Structure formats: C-alpha cells, structure tokens
Amino acid sequence: MSAGIDLDNVCCDFGKFRAVDHVNVNIQPGEFFSFLGPSGCGKTTILRMISGFTEPTEGVIRIGGKDVRGQRPNQRPTALIFQNLALFPLMPIWENIAFGLEVRGVDKAKRRARAEELLALVDLHDSADKMVSQLSGGQKQRVAIARALAVEPAVMLLDEPLSALDLKLRQHMRAELRAIQKRTGVTFIYITHDQGEALAMSDRVGVMSQGRLQQVANPRDIYNNPVNGFVASFVGENNIFTGDVQNAADGMASFATPTGTFRARLPGAAGKLYVRPEHMVLQATAGAENSVAVTLTEVAFEGNFVSVHGVTEGGKDMVAELRNDGSAPIPSAGTQMHMVFEARNAAILPDSATAGA
Amino acid sequence: MNDLLRRYGKGLTWTFIGLTFFWLIILVVLPDFKLLESSFRPYLPVKEIGGPKDVYTFNNYLQIFGNEVDFNFFGLHFPLAARVKVFVLTIFYSGVVTLITFILAYPLSFYLAKVVSPKSLPTLFLLLFVPLWVSEVLRSFAWYIILTLKGPLNVFLMTIGVISEEIRWIDGYSPVVVTLVYAYVLFMLFPLYNAMQSLDSNQIEAADDLGAPWWRTHWRVILPHCKPGIASGAVMVFMLSAGSLLVPAIINSTTGNWFTQTIQGIMLEGQDWNAGAAFAFMLLLFCTIAVSVAMRVFRVSLSDIAK
Incomplete structure (x- = not known):
C-alpha cells in the first residue's frame, strides 16, 4: 500500500x-x-x-x-x-x-x-x-x-x-x-x-x-x-579556505591558501577547502601538517560543547568546537594556540552543481 | 472609555459621545417613540386631540384586517384580508430577493476571493461599484424601461425570434423582485466576500487533497466558514427589500403591491399617521421576527454577524 x-x-x-x-x-x-x-x-x-x-x-x-x-x-x-x-x-x-x-x-x-x-x-x-x-x-x-x-x-x-x-x-x-x-x-x-x-x-x-x-x-x-x-x-558549519590545488593524486591534494598550504581530500572538481569546526584540534604547539596559528578571540560555552573562535595572523577568522568532556582544559580568549586538522577530515569541494549538469 | 480619553483628550471625547447620543436619542429614538405612541391613538380632528375620545387603543393595528380577498398562494386558495395578503407577500418576496442575491453573490465572491489574481481585483471592484454611483431612482427607472411592453428586452427577444409577441413583464411581483435584486445584490456580495477572503486557502486545498469533490468542499468547509457573512448579508438585503418604497413605487406593478406602498397610501393620501405608524411597526416587528427565526434555524448568533 x-x-x-x-x-x-x-x-x-x-x-x-x-x-x-x-x-x-x-x-x-x-x-x-x-x-x-x-x-x-x-x-x-x-x-x-x-x-x-x-x-x-x-x-x-x-x-x-x-x-x-x-x-x-x-x-x-x-x-x-x-x-x-x-x-x-x-x-x-x-x-x-x-x-x-x-x-x-x-x-x-x-x-x-x-x-x-x-x-x-x-x-x-x-x-x-x-x-x-x-x-x-x-x-x-x-x-x-x-x-x-x-x-x-x-x-x-x-x-x-x-x-x-x-x-x-x-x-x-x-x-x-x-x-x-x-x-x-x-x-x-x-x-x-x-x-x-x-x-x-x-x-x-x-x-x-x-x-x-x-x-x-x-x-x-x-x-x-x-x-x-x-x-x-548548508548542512553544518565550516572553516572555508580559498586557494589553488597542487599535486593532486589518489584523491588527495595539496591546497595553497594565503593562510598556508594544507593536505586535503579532493573527491571531485577543484574549489574551496572545507573543514568542520569539530574536526579542528586545539594544541599549544604547531602540528606537523595542516596547522594554523591563531589568537583566540572568543570562547563561547554552549553546554555540551565549547565554540572557540580565533583569528590568524593574516586576519582570517577560524572556529573550532571542543567537546565538553573534561579531556582538555577550556582555553581562554587571548591565548596563542594552533588549530590542527587531519587531511582526511578536510575536503576540497566545488561550489555547487552547475547549470545543465 | 479611558483609552478614548487618553487618546483624544476630554473635549473631543465628550463631543463625540455627545454627538452620538444626540443622533441616537433626538434623531432616532424620540421620533420613533412618538410614532409608536401615536400608533395606539385614534385618528381625530385636531380639535379633539387630547379630548375624551383620545384614548389608547389597538384599533389602528386591527385595521389591517377586513376587506377579504381570495389569496392564491402557489395553488392554495383561501380568503385573506387584502392588506394582510400584501403584508405576507412582501415578507415572502423579500425572502426570495434575499435568496436570489445569495445565489448570485456566492459564486462571484468565491471567484473574487479565491480564484482571480489579486492584480485584477481593483478593476473588478471598480466595475462592481460603478453602478452604485448612479442613484437608486435612476437604476429603478432603468429596469422599468428595460421591462416595459415596448422596451429593449421585448424588442431584443423578438428580434432574435425567441418570442413572437411582447410579454407583459411588469406584472405581479417578478419585476419588483428583479429590480430589488439588482439594487441590493452588493449588500450580499461584500460581507460574503469578506468572509470568503478570511478563509485560509490551505483548508480548501486540504479538503481537495483528502479527496473531496468541489461541491463537498463548498458544503463542508467554505459555506460553514462563510455563515456569518451570509447572515449579515441576508439580514441587510432582507430588511432593505422589505422596507423599500422607491423600487416598488417606480416599477409600479399594479398586481405586485409592496406593504410599504400601503403604509405610504395611508400616511400621505389618507393623512392617517396613526394607522400608518401602526402598520410600519407591524412590518418592523415581523421582519425582526423573521430574521430571528432564520438566525435560530441556521444557528448564527448576533455576535457572529457583528464580526
């Protein structure tokens, strides 16, 4: 029926x-x-x-x-x-x-x-x-x-x-x-x-x-x-970087942006780089790759998670989400830290389906 | 009350209230009360007014009876006083006018409120309003001319060959009903349109989506929603029709007398204001009763109409 x-x-x-x-x-x-x-x-x-x-x-x-x-x-x-x-x-x-x-x-x-x-x-x-x-x-x-x-x-x-x-x-x-x-x-x-x-x-x-x-x-x-x-x-939040694809191979690529060069997945056509806030890890020292130095501007406590906003030296706004599970101390605004993400959690995506596709 | 005082100040508020009371009491209640009072007193020469013969009586009201004629109501024959016959027919045909205006106004208001694109609405409303700029006298004469023996309607029908000789249209109550419908149809249309417009179009679509054919959607969803609008339109058309003097006087169908013409005859030609007042109050009373009964039957309350 x-x-x-x-x-x-x-x-x-x-x-x-x-x-x-x-x-x-x-x-x-x-x-x-x-x-x-x-x-x-x-x-x-x-x-x-x-x-x-x-x-x-x-x-x-x-x-x-x-x-x-x-x-x-x-x-x-x-x-x-x-x-x-x-x-x-x-x-x-x-x-x-x-x-x-x-x-x-x-x-x-x-x-x-x-x-x-x-x-x-x-x-x-x-x-x-x-x-x-x-x-x-x-x-x-x-x-x-x-x-x-x-x-x-x-x-x-x-x-x-x-x-x-x-x-x-x-x-x-x-x-x-x-x-x-x-x-x-x-x-x-x-x-x-x-x-x-x-x-x-x-x-x-x-x-x-x-x-x-x-x-x-x-x-x-x-x-x-x-x-x-x-x-x-539209579905969820992102840190978005504009830049150029370099050395694309096996669905992975390097992406050169004004903030730095990152490794990321490249599932299809080239476009911008998208990284979800919850995939950003905050650490005191720079990571080996995909690491962005930021000064924290705002730490918003939302209950089950903490939304951490920062700004890079070049003036780009970044956002990370930390789970409020007690595993790491909640940083305070004004601290210098590094936002690090894994290449598999970042994707280079085209803007949207083009007309006639 | 306090809101009024705060908004308009003392002077203006009391002026408004004073003017309203003046209008109500001096121009409406007192004259009507005087008329009501005189309807219970006999028609006397000026010298005897206030004399021993000037006593309260129901005689004026009883004048409606007498002079029995044969009353043929849809094949049912029985003797009835001539004036009562006119009275009954006036109320009956006012009901017919109300029914016809409803039948005309319902589809039109549905079309205006739910079908037509809002862009052409001002034009359509203008077209509806334009006839109202012409006075009721002229519009009634227009119908009189259309319906006369050598008038355009007969000429047209004979030219296209529908009839072979003129039809006497101005006979009985139909020309009065036609002209009253034309005169008052907008009083039905606008309240109906208002009611129709306030209906959420999603409800019509919901009924459609649940499988209802168009007539059931109208019967179960649209018509019940419009009931207050229908009621206020119907009360207006019915009261205006029953109280209309101008239309029946101009159409002047000798076999289609309206009760208002009877009242006019007694008051102006017979100079008997006392009996005229009595008849006028009888008309008012019976119209009010008819409206109340209709409202009870269709289960509408006064507060619905006021909305």
Whole structure:
C-alpha cells in the first residue's frame, strides 16, 4: 500500500522563474525521504507537484510507477500535511479525521470508529469531540497526521509541519513522526529547512538549492561527504579556505591558501577547502601538517560543547568546537594556540552543481 | 472609555459621545417613540386631540384586517384580508430577493476571493461599484424601461425570434423582485466576500487533497466558514427589500403591491399617521421576527454577524 515516487527530469516554471530545475530522484516505497534546503529553493514546489496542486512544466512524476500528470489532488494517493496544518476549525476532531472517509461515502458509525482508532494511534485518546481550538500545538499536529492517515495514502507529504512548535516539542514530535512512519510503512516525503530534523528522521536526504537537487544520500554521507560547497555549508558549519590545488593524486591534494598550504581530500572538481569546526584540534604547539596559528578571540560555552573562535595572523577568522568532556582544559580568549586538522577530515569541494549538469 | 480619553483628550471625547447620543436619542429614538405612541391613538380632528375620545387603543393595528380577498398562494386558495395578503407577500418576496442575491453573490465572491489574481481585483471592484454611483431612482427607472411592453428586452427577444409577441413583464411581483435584486445584490456580495477572503486557502486545498469533490468542499468547509457573512448579508438585503418604497413605487406593478406602498397610501393620501405608524411597526416587528427565526434555524448568533 505504500508506493515509490519517481521524479524524472522534473522542471517547474513560474513565468520566467524556474522554481524546480531538472530534478531526478527515485524515492523507494516505505522510505522516509527529506528535501532539505533554504526557503525559496523549490522544495515546496516539488511537494505541490507530487500532491497535484501544481503541474510540472517539464518531466514526469510517477507514483507507484504510474504517471500522475493531469490527475487532480483529490485523485492522487497522496495526503499532504500543510505547514499550518489546515485543520477544519468548525468540525470536531473526529470529523476532521474522518473527513476523507466521509468523502468516500463511509457510513457514520464506521467513520467514528476509524477516527477513534487513529486517535489512539497518535496518542490522543478522549479528544474525539473536542474542537480544534481546544488543542495544543502538538496535539493539533497529531490530529493533522491522523487526518492524513485516515485516507490510507500511499504517500504522506509533510510541509515543514514542525516549524510552529517549540524546541522540546519539536524534538519529541521528530521521534513520534519517525515511529508512526515505521508503524504504518507509508512513504514519507518531508520538507524542511532544518538540517537537524532532516538528518535525524530521514532514510535519505535530498539537499536543494535554487531549484536544483545538489545531493541525494543518507544523512551520514550528506554530513560527512558533501559533494559540493553548498551542501557542506548548508548542512553544518565550516572553516572555508580559498586557494589553488597542487599535486593532486589518489584523491588527495595539496591546497595553497594565503593562510598556508594544507593536505586535503579532493573527491571531485577543484574549489574551496572545507573543514568542520569539530574536526579542528586545539594544541599549544604547531602540528606537523595542516596547522594554523591563531589568537583566540572568543570562547563561547554552549553546554555540551565549547565554540572557540580565533583569528590568524593574516586576519582570517577560524572556529573550532571542543567537546565538553573534561579531556582538555577550556582555553581562554587571548591565548596563542594552533588549530590542527587531519587531511582526511578536510575536503576540497566545488561550489555547487552547475547549470545543465 | 479611558483609552478614548487618553487618546483624544476630554473635549473631543465628550463631543463625540455627545454627538452620538444626540443622533441616537433626538434623531432616532424620540421620533420613533412618538410614532409608536401615536400608533395606539385614534385618528381625530385636531380639535379633539387630547379630548375624551383620545384614548389608547389597538384599533389602528386591527385595521389591517377586513376587506377579504381570495389569496392564491402557489395553488392554495383561501380568503385573506387584502392588506394582510400584501403584508405576507412582501415578507415572502423579500425572502426570495434575499435568496436570489445569495445565489448570485456566492459564486462571484468565491471567484473574487479565491480564484482571480489579486492584480485584477481593483478593476473588478471598480466595475462592481460603478453602478452604485448612479442613484437608486435612476437604476429603478432603468429596469422599468428595460421591462416595459415596448422596451429593449421585448424588442431584443423578438428580434432574435425567441418570442413572437411582447410579454407583459411588469406584472405581479417578478419585476419588483428583479429590480430589488439588482439594487441590493452588493449588500450580499461584500460581507460574503469578506468572509470568503478570511478563509485560509490551505483548508480548501486540504479538503481537495483528502479527496473531496468541489461541491463537498463548498458544503463542508467554505459555506460553514462563510455563515456569518451570509447572515449579515441576508439580514441587510432582507430588511432593505422589505422596507423599500422607491423600487416598488417606480416599477409600479399594479398586481405586485409592496406593504410599504400601503403604509405610504395611508400616511400621505389618507393623512392617517396613526394607522400608518401602526402598520410600519407591524412590518418592523415581523421582519425582526423573521430574521430571528432564520438566525435560530441556521444557528448564527448576533455576535457572529457583528464580526
């Protein structure tokens, strides 16, 4: 009952603006797939094309292998959870949930029973006769999920549904969503600009920028092996160096920058050098290679980690993150130290997928 | 109250309140009260006013009865007092006007609020408003001209061959209803448009996404949301129609008398202000009852309408 989705060279234009640009991706049945990107990157347009509110200008969308172009939203086996949830405020909770069944001509007693079942599934017992306005943010969220599940969709589409919740609840709902997805086995397509959400919940993540899909991979690969500078800097923090590649061999290269020459991985085309703050090690003496002398400007204590900012002699800002595990004393601002990183933790990456790629 | 004082100062606040009270008490409440009071007193020569014959009585109200005629209400025949018949038909056809304005305004307001691109909205609203710049008298005459025996409607229909001889359009209540609909349709349109516009479009899409055909989306999501707008539009159109004197007087369909014309006849031609006042209050009372019953049936409260 869950279905896969193929986006085959999908483009979408709004006037002269190309919102989605040649997107190709195969989403597996039962997969939890996230589209991650900044606002305006085209991820919501993709969702609206899958649900049928927008038609692609070019390309084919297949749900469960069937071309759905020209099908209205009410004919597609998808259920969309809106960013603002779009619950019906004038209906009690159970009618909200059973609306899809009412449309399908299911009789009232069965509808009510099914609504109660779904309320139990999302841990909302005894709320069937309440009105939407009587529920809290997290409870409304669950009602929206139950309402979408009621029509037994093959695909659930979620448009940043957690963005209105506070941090604690958001983290709780992440786990909940993931659990509901596993329990029901429905394909989930999740749209978000929050990298933490995408990485924590998804089987695979597609990172988007300016209408183009930059990288599709599992969360670990997205974070550890970004294919380009956009993915690297959108997902997580970086120290970025500009410079020139020298002596490239076996996927490794030397990279000459104004700050110094570093050894780093070179997985593809040349570009800038990216090093994550947590891969920077602070030490009193210079390392054998990949070592940068800095004067610490700010030490920000964040609880589980310490964010250490420094500036090089050439005036370049650097940042390192230290785990607050007691293994090393926390340095203080003003100290002269060295930030050292291993070549395998640094990567030279091109800027982003170029047009026509 | 304190907010007002802080914002506008003592002088301005009391001037506003004073003017409002003047308008309400001197221009609305007192004249109406005087009219109500005189509706319970007999119509007497000036000399006898205040004399022994000037006592409170219900006679003015009872004048509505008498002079029985045959009343044919959709095939149902029974005898009814002539004035009561006009009264009943006035209320009934005001309801018809309200229903027709709703049927016209609902799709149009949906189109304006949810379909049309916001760029062309000012033009469309202008087109809707332009007829309002012409006075109601002229607009009623325009319909009178359109509907007369040798008027453009008959000429047009005969030219295209739909009818072979002129139809007497100005007969019975239909020309009055048509003209009232034209005169008051915007009073239904704007509250409906406001209500429609305040509906989150995501709710329409959500219903669509859950598989609802368009009519069910309207029935279960859009219409319930618009109920307060419909109610305030309906109250306005109904009250204005039932109280309209100008439109029925200009259309002047001899078989389509409006109760306001009866009142006018008694007050101006018969010079009997006491009976006229009594009839006017009966009309007000029954309209209010009709509106309250309708609001109870459709489960809308006054506070919904005020929104």
